[in-house]
Amino acid sequence: MTSHKRLHLKTYLMILVMVVAGPLGNLMLGKGMKNIGKITTKISSPGEFVHVFGRILASGTIWLGIAALLTFFVAYMLVLSWADYSYVQPASSMAYPVVALLATLLLDEVVSPIRWVGIAIICLGVSVVGHTNPRTTENP
């Protein structure tokens, strides 16, 4: 395998890790927090705040979510060490439709057609932002 092909394969693999790990992390955070319940109605005193905070720290689902988000972050940092920011950022915006898709499949959330259109436009917007020059200031 040529080094060019290997670089492409490595890049696609890292972007795949990002697009899967990021949404999965958010999904797990969402599931974990739903299990805890609406915190705005649960916290009315400092004691209750400590209790809810303790439940968050004790939730395995939330820790799995944090681990998945850390995986996303490491993959993001690694891929940025060899690939262009303007290439990686639009690709990483695929996390928005993936999170909506996984939420409908795994958490039974209902995503209306207008929300799908909104998500598609967000991806387009992020893609346009990503295709601008990543550095607009002089080196210090």
Added chain:
Amino acid sequence: MFEVIFFSLIVVAGTAGELCVSRAMKAIGEVHDFRPSALVKVFLNALRVKWMWIGVGLMAVGFFSLLAILSFENVSFVVPVTALSYVGGALGGRFFLGERVNWRRWTGILLVCVGVTLVVIGKG
């Protein structure tokens, strides 16, 4: 009401945190050496910059706001709305870091705003 507060905290505190971290990293200088020992040195240098501590604190506020809103809103609604951080990032980059935001980047940011508006409308 709580949605507005938490989304504002996610976008404002999260973005402000990232901008502070970015400012701290700019103060440290571009990283050329990626050997583990050099990265540890960069990490230790980063801890000495006050912007890094402010940034990490603000990012923590953003993260806990995300957890709070996920306790009562759907993840398929919350995550796309957090794309508003691109708007905060552009404004902060322009006015806090002195970056030049060109018309193309503003167009992308406008598209993100339109998309987020549709996501919010699509909630009802």
